[in-house]
Amino acid sequence: KEKEKEKEKMCSGGTLSILRSDSYADLSQYRDQHFRGTRYEQERLLRKSCTLYVGNLSFYTTEEQIHELFGKSGDVKKIIMGLDKVKKTACGFCFVEYYARGDAENAMRYINGTRLDDRIIRTDWDAGFKEGRQYGRGRSGGQVRDEYRQDYDAGRGGYGKTVQCQ
């Protein structure tokens, strides 16, 4: 045990900043505008969070697929599927919570930016799930990005909502 402590001292006393780089696991620029609390509190929570937001999912991607993929970086505690507020069906995002932060970090490093259901998915730190956050915030009930989208995306309900209404 003594040796472990000395070893840690040696390692921390002599590292190089180029080797400390961990850009995939760093906080992104995004901050949830609906967060209740100070910026400081939000960032504190983000830095110790075990929960990831996962975006750009297909509407048809299941919890099982997500569990299999995200299980590669560690034991998944819980998955909460994002739902359309009106239809209560999947609307292309979810939250993945791990038991250990290290496992979430590995997901950010190695699963973020890879494919699921042939779509490049995106993960980001989340301050923690709260009831109500499983719903899309777009006016039509889905995610905001699907309100104004101009392109056709078969996995996400086709055209964006505003386009559909035209």
Place this chain on the structure above:
Amino acid sequence: ETGQPHKRRRTSEPSEIEERLESLICRVGEKSTSSLESNLEGLAGVLEADLPNYKSKILRILCTVARLLPEKLTIYTTLVGLLNARNYNFGGEFVEAMIRQLKECLKVNMYNEAEYLVRFLSDLVNCHVIAAPSMVAMFENFVSVTQEEDVPQVRCDWYVFAFLSSLPWVGKELYEKKDAEIDRLLSHTESYLKRRQKIHIPMLQVWTADKPHPQEEASRLYLLYTYLDCLWAQIQKLKKDRWQERHILRPYLAFDSILCEALQHNLPPFTPPPHTEGSVYPMPRVIFRMFDYTDDPEGPVMPGSHSVERFVIEENLHCIIKSHWKERKTCAAQLLSYPGNNKIPLNYHIVEVIFAELFQLPSPPHIEVMYTALLIELCKLQPGSLPQVNKGHLLEVIMCWVFFVCFFGWLFFVFFSSFDRSDCLTQDLEKPKSKFVREVLEKCMRLSYHQRIIDIVPASFSVLSPANPVCIYKYGDESNRSLPGYTVALCLTIAIKNKASNDEIFNILKDVPNPNQDDDDDEGFTFNPLKIEVFVQTLLHLAAKSFSHSFSALAKFHEVFKALAESDEGKLHVLRVVYEVWKNHPQMIAVLVDKMIRTQIVDCAAVANWIFSSELAHDFTRFYVWEILHSTIRKMNKHVLKIHRELEETKARLARQHKRRDSDDDDDDDDRSSDREDGPLEEQIERLQEKVESAQSEQKNLFLVIFQVIMGDVFAASFVSWSCSCSEDMGRGLSFYLQHHQIIQQYMVTLENLLFTAELDHHILAVFQQFCALQA
């Protein structure tokens, strides 16, 4: 100038300068508009100018890069050489600092870092910083470790390795100056290698040599715990080639005229620190090869497996991964910009090194998913140019996907390499190849969905497609109404749909007769398999929609589960019913078992018993079963470690509290007040101690269950207790052993003959014993 502004300037500058110095030093050697030589010369000039004010910082940075950036070894030895030529004293101080650092590393069991330091020191001979005879003297002390008595073999191994592995860099120079001494060292080494114990598991020689190869290792995939022998063969060949080594980049050659004018330093006599109880040496390494000179006939030839170039390239590529594992894009870029691209088949080396890490024992140095992400980044940077292992398959697609979906990556590689598509159809479905394909397809299905797999698998392969993962509810059909418990099942279904409470459920279940006994004892819940059957079948069926639905069901009716599964038989039966319902959906079984362990509906031993039960015998070699077993073991191990840590932390808190009290000047001899302070913590420690003991006994019990099946009762008991005495972290040791056993068991050629035979177990046990003995 007085006061604040002046002060501020002084405190902010030094750290900025240190950062700048570190950045300058770390970045030398990267892509630049100027040549490496002129960059080195420029940097040497800057550092020389900064020496008067920042000498200790520069020393620290240089020592750190020597330890942490071994892939740039010769760049930094050249830099030190230039500095030494300009400032002899600095050179001396650097050497002293390096020796101090080396001693520290050895003391705290940082053997990988120590190896890089030794290599750095030896390359400093090439830069005229260190005198060759003193380096030879250090190596003499290293090799004489082999004469020590009563030390672990792995200790001797490491010192021999440290000597041999430096020779590609400095062999030529040392032999020119001290050939007799080097010859003597080599001869001592040879006799050590002859007498040291070798372990190997002559694994699966699956990769059949379908091409004629003169080399004995050609196209063979096997594990050797004789990495030293491989290096020895490489050094012997190097010597035969008169120490000509052409791969290593040596910037110091360009500065020869400057460097040979420099005065050299003598290494102080270095005695390897003695072996202590706490010394932990590196595990023997595995040499893994998958390519040879016949691969990629169009491109540059792959250095032979006994060439020293192969060793150097592999070392450097491993170091690059070690430096940049957190940054997958950077890692891929750094790997692909390894120098010598047009002379060596770099892409093949990269792929081989990645697989070598994945196959490392007991486990890869980094999480498996890192390697898949890295392969994907490599493919992005070099689309279409990664090597094809087997004609007809796009390696970049299949490899990434196979690893991404599979649990035991290396086994898949093993089978993949001999994979001839039509083979698995004509043969028995139980044959390894067919099983392999089925398991791969099942894993692929987990990441997509059943219909997709059916759609993409060619018709001729459809027999290997996975089952549709639907739940099987025995009370579902009207035609089953004669089954015992059918009406209760219907009742339960309605009740649960109407949001019944646990009490209401208990009430309904009261009416279920117990096929095991004559009089129904409904006071307690003695084991009633029919009750369990009806309840679990119905609930799981109702909650079948998704994982979340099933988890909610487990949570809502936790009380009922706990009561029904109170006894060991109850736990076992719950697991059996889960299997019956979900046997088409192994992923669901795995997550349910995980949840039930975590919510203490079943315990780890029950899961082990269930896995080894006769009902599961035909599924025994399926991956999901072992996935569950390993996950269970992991949870058990994590649990034990967690409680251990809690106990240590609480003890530390108590110690700090005592220390604080002792250091107080307060002479108040009130024993009672200090007892009162200690009270709660001491109670906590006692409780945690009990928790640790009970967790450890549960862990031991789990392994006993497993090994009883594998090797019989009597043997198991003594094996487990012997393992406990061998290694502190029994959990890890036994997990490792189990992985081996499972792998050998699953994929030996004639499964039936070797399954559970005493011979197999003794063989495996012997191997494991040897392995432990290395560390003893």
